[in-house]
């Protein structure tokens with residue numbers, strides 16, 4: 001099937017099998033391997049990307065369901081070489097160890113802050129319930145999101 | 157060894173992060189080779205069955221399929237999956253990379269399909285018909301030990317080995333006891349669940365006879381040596397690369413069937429092949445952890461003095477042995493003294509085969525079991541004697557001046573001040589006030605509990621005789637002609653942050669910028685032989701090798717500096733990257749020296765050009781980090797749900813090179829230990845089906861299921877290595893499980909509850925409350 005969508009601001013067209021998962025399309029066809037796969041069952045969030053600005057699990061969407069959509073992957077989050085405040089927060093606060101959950105965790109956090117620019121700790125912890133991290137125990141991730149919230153407030 | 161403190165001891169942000177937060181690092185699945193073929197597995201759906209036939213005809217002719225292999229195709233061509241830790245008289249079954257004649261656990265590999273893309277490989281795998289005769293399975297440990305059904309007929313029994321450990325007069329200890337406290341202890345099976353599943357990419361270059369293997373492993377060099385033997389391929393033409401590795405926790409400290417099969421297929425087909433594990437495969441066929449059922453008995457005096465401890469345990473090996481499977485309860489035995497003086501200790505262990513995936517090293521590897529059973533039984537003893545659990549612990553600590561401290565379990569603890577960590581924890585959390593608040597809450601009818609655990613663990617295992625692979629590790633430090641520094645480390649970090657920690661050490665010792673130091677790891681063609689990252693050894697052993705190699709660089713550079721500055725070597729000192737103290741205030745930087753060491757136009761006649769040093773560090777002992785954890789938990793009377801109100805960890809891991817990384821390790825460790833206490837359990841049914849085979853059923857905790865942790869520390873350096881660092885990767889896991897369990901059981905104490913097995917899920921607590 002013909003598919004055309006925008007990935008990280010670039011138009012992207014391809015002929016894909018109807019059953020192709022969006023995550024495989026991003027990784028294998030578009031070469032954007034920053035989107036990871038941790039379960040393929042919508043339970044870990046490693047594959048989270050932004051679809052028209054909203055976080056979605058790309059292992060649970062067919063590529064063709066993203067027809068016409070605007071996708072942001074982790075590779076497209078920094079602008080003009082400048083890290084997004086959430087990326088900065090993860091770096092500053094040691095919000096990652098092995099880094100495997102990180103792209104999904106960062107994009108889920110971007111989505112969370114869009115809906116709730118000043119989340120409490122509990123709101124952050126609940127807001128990230130679709131994303132598993134086995135390394136950090138989440139505490140530094142919570143701090144990273146708070147860091148980003150503060151930074152985005154001063155930037156605004 | 158002298159350090160500047162520009163980087164060391166500071167909360168330095170990680171140098172590995174920029175690539176990871178932008179998604180531009182490379183894990184195995186991110187590496188693309190032209191023409192790569194994809195491998196899909198057919199695995200056993202039964203816990204135990206005879207394999208009558210495996211019909212691959214339909215799969216072979218399916219679209220895109222290049223090859224299909226079964227156990228008969230590889231028999232005699234790929235050696236059996238090795239175990240490096242079985243005693244010579246241990247009974248062990250053959251464990252081929254693809255099953256032959258029988259399967260003994262759900263997920264055991266039976267056949268593989270190689271196809272042009274992963275969808276086609278999976279489609280074709282569905283077409284393979286396996287004809288099984290299901291047989292009885294054995295999943296209960298007591299039943300397995302009683303040989304109710306023998307899994308491996310050729311062994312004649314499920315008991316692979318029986319061993320005893322410990323020393324001291326155990327009978328006398330029990331004869332003298334005022335009281336004997338007995339507790340049955342179950343350490344449930346856990347699934348490590350690194351977020352990146354395993355994966356292997358293999359490539360064969362026939363011209364060069366070069367075999368390249370990318371694997372998500374913690375031990376690339378050990379894997380290389382083992383694969384060379386399994387595949388009869390020369391080790392010097394075999395390159396193993398552990399690229400970015402998405403967590404391990406011991407589950408990638410192994411040699412798996414897939415790691416041997418993929419390179420073998422690459423050699424057959426002369427095409428690169430890739431296999432990426434699914435989460436379901438990971439749950440079924442990557443090693444599990446824990447899996448012990450035992451009884452601990454302690455002989456005590458009425459004043460709380462511990463006289464002797466006996467632990468009778470059955471250890472769940474699983475169906476086959478993986479690399480270190482039988483070694484795990486040995487570690488439990490070695491740590492049976494905990495942080496207490498116990499004159500007599502005895503471990504009686506039976507290791508049994510069951511119809512499950514093999515157990516092996518999962519974060520802590522045998523030590524969490526020891527700590528959990530001791531810390532749980534200490535609370536039981538305190539109850540029986542009517543003592544405060546804190547005072548009971550304090551009474552039995554060895555004093556700081558008693559170190560090095562030899563235990564009846566057979567170890568010599570390096571350094572320790574257990575009371576200092578305990579006192580600090582009590583003070584930080586205000587224990588007296590907590591107990592008062594608890595009394596008030598209880599008076600209000602609330603179920604609030606306080607748990608304490610004081611732990612000691614064993615890290616950085618050495619000397620080499622203690623490990624089948626050796627206990628040393630290596631480093632090469634090279635100052636390039638431009639003055640940039642390259643560090644090649646034999647350890648293989650996968651989240652720990654050693655690229656940063658090692659750059660901190662080198663940055664300070666050479667007085668160079670952190671960003672001028674590149675730390676290379678995980679590639680057997682780039683790095684000299686090393687052992688790897690596990691057992692909290694990276695910094696204490698690998699970091700020491702880096703520091704000593706760097707010291708040698710400074711010494712060599714100083715000789716050249718003296719020559720070039722026409723100074724007496726003894727009058728020169730090295731400060732902030734410069735050799736100073738020469739006549740006329742002349743000085744030279746390390747970068748200048750590096751250039752001249754390579755140009756070699758003006759060097760002493762006996763000076764070897766270049767500026768590189770390699771050091772293999774052999775530790776003379778293990779290190780023994782310790783600490784005190786305190787937890788406050790409340791149990792909801794109506795639902796049985798546990799809320800962790802406070803969690804304080806006071807850890808002593810010796811000197812801290814980077815407190816930010818230490819905090820990260822402790823947080824992650826506590827999370828896993830707390831998950832064992834409250835949530836996680838690998839459950840098999842009687843037929844050997846894994847009921848917890850996806851994240852839907854296996855409860856890896858989410859962010860809202862964990863609290864924020866409060867951290868503090870004491871610093872008691874080790875004398876085993878010049879860094880004074882003990883290791884911290886597993887401390888949190890080891891300290892937290894009993895601490896949380898003690899808190900929850902303390903909460904239920906007014907209802908007469910003395911002990912419950914883990915995990916302490918709401919249903920179990922509700923039943924206990926409503927019994």
Ligand code: FES
Nearest residue numbers: 038040042045059
């Ligand atoms: S890979 Fe998509 S949620 Fe786990």
Ligand code: FES
Nearest residue numbers: 097101133134135
């Ligand atoms: S950083 Fe490793 S899983 Fe989150």
